[in-house]
Amino acid sequence: MATRLVPSTFSAPLHSLASRSSMAMVGLVSCSPKTLTPFSLTKSINFISLSTTRKPLTKSLQVRSVSTPAEGVTVFDDMVSGTKRKYYMLGGKGGVGKTSCAASLAVKFANSGHPTLVVSTDPAHSLSDSFAQDLTGGTLVPVEGPESPLFALEINPEKAREEFRSATQKNGGTGVQDFMNGMGLGMLADQLGELKLGELLETPPPGLDEAMAISKVIQFLESQEYNMFTRIVFDTAPTGHTLRLLSLPDFLDASIGKILKLRQKIASATSAIKSVFGQEETRMDAADKLEKLRERMVKVRELFRDTDSTEFVIVTIPTVMAVSESSRLRASLKKEHVPVKRLIVNQILPPSASDCKFCAMKRKDQSRALDMIRDDTELSSLELIQAPLVDVEIRGVPALKFLGDIIWK
Numbered sequence: 001m002a003t004r005l006v007p008s009t010f011s012a013p014l015h016s017l018a019s020r021s022s023m024a025m026v027g028l029v030s031c032s033p034k035t036l037t038p039f040s041l042t043k044s045i046n047f048i049s050l051s052t053t054r055k056p057l058t059k060s061l062q063v064r065s066v067s068t069p070a071e072g073v074t075v076f077d078d079m080v081s082g083t084k085r086k087y088y089m090l091g092g093k094g095g096v097g098k099t100s101c102a103a104s105l106a107v108k109f110a111n112s113g114h115p116t117l118v119v120s121t122d123p124a125h126s127l128s129d130s131f132a133q134d135l136t137g138g139t140l141v142p143v144e145g146p147e148s149p150l151f152a153l154e155i156n157p158e159k160a161r162e163e164f165r166s167a168t169q170k171n172g173g174t175g176v177q178d179f180m181n182g183m184g185l186g187m188l189a190d191q192l193g194e195l196k197l198g199e200l201l202e203t204p205p206p207g208l209d210e211a212m213a214i215s216k217v218i219q220f221l222e223s224q225e226y227n228m229f230t231r232i233v234f235d236t237a238p239t240g241h242t243l244r245l246l247s248l249p250d251f252l253d254a255s256i257g258k259i260l261k262l263r264q265k266i267a268s269a270t271s272a273i274k275s276v277f278g279q280e281e282t283r284m285d286a287a288d289k290l291e292k293l294r295e296r297m298v299k300v301r302e303l304f305r306d307t308d309s310t311e312f313v314i315v316t317i318p319t320v321m322a323v324s325e326s327s328r329l330r331a332s333l334k335k336e337h338v339p340v341k342r343l344i345v346n347q348i349l350p351p352s353a354s355d356c357k358f359c360a361m362k363r364k365d366q367s368r369a370l371d372m373i374r375d376d377t378e379l380s381s382l383e384l385i386q387a388p389l390v391d392v393e394i395r396g397v398p399a400l401k402f403l404g405d406i407i408w409k
């Protein structure tokens, strides 16, 4: 059952040895013409260190990062240093491994001493599946296992949508129009009508759910109760949602902003009427709510753009389609001034001395996609993080720790 965060819940229990030992079965895919064999954990780690210290076996593993961290500073050193709060947004095409990468990063931060919160704003949550723990309920739930506190939060986008509806219903729906017609303010009603608010309310702008979810997280993280969290990892919704989320404040400025401009006129007119008839005026509350909503959306965009505290990490897989989409994502993020430094290429086939036909084909495809990254104007400047395809589903803290130790080095 979901547990609400209180300071006393912060001593998350460590794993039992039994659950740690289950890591031994997690391994990289080993391809031989006959079988796909799970490696032992020791063998997997050997592979990882080999792949960084020896000449890679295949071209697919030769992709170099064009921009590398300063001498002696690893990718993770850079991410883990400092106690000032940092936000990491992981995003990319659906199904590429955003959740697995986000969850493994959160585990790694927590194991490195950072009280960490991992948040899913993807309407199709899979954090619970990834941690193999029930994290539903919209509250902070302690994740069992890591050495420092790790909490997870799956935000219900439906609730955010409802909040938007209730904030706008009174202000922009037919209620306002009737109200203003009744008050002889037909002209203002017409202006509101032009804004097509009915449509806006029926189909809230794409990206709104996620923006609301993120803004809620920002809101409660500002409170003293939660200020011990020094790393916040967001598992965001697939690419399209994220891009729409970033353009949302402009959209809201254009539509809701106009309503708010009318607010003053309506306020003065209605207060005059109120003074005559003594009517209770509640509609301005809705305008206040709208203004707050807009402020929150702007805050979300500011957070995404803050180079000091935020980094957007693009996750992709080595396929032409995923790389093309990642390139477009990077271009859009650049346009929105969202800082991106790293690109994770997930599910790379590990080297093998003897590929089966299927794997040989796959490897060729992956190699082509990796070449594409190297030649892509948007992606080639990013620091490249390669994550191998492993042969079991990554579920639970021990498996996430294993994956995190491979990816975040």
Ligand SMILES: Nc1ncnc2c1ncn2[C@@H]1O[C@H](COP(=O)(O)OP(=O)(O)OP(=O)(O)O)[C@@H](O)[C@H]1O
Pocket (backbone or CB within 6 Å): 093, 094, 095, 096, 097, 098, 099, 100, 101, 122, 124, 126, 238, 346, 347, 348, 387, 388, 389, 390, 391, 392, 393, 394, 395
């Ligand atoms: N490196 C990997 N090796 C093997 N399997 C992986 C790897 N990374 C992710 N997977 C698996 O791929 C599937 C999708 O991963 P995940 O849920 O992390 O992707 P996602 O991008 O968050 O998906 P969605 O867009 O649907 O939220 C899961 O079954 C996960 O275990």
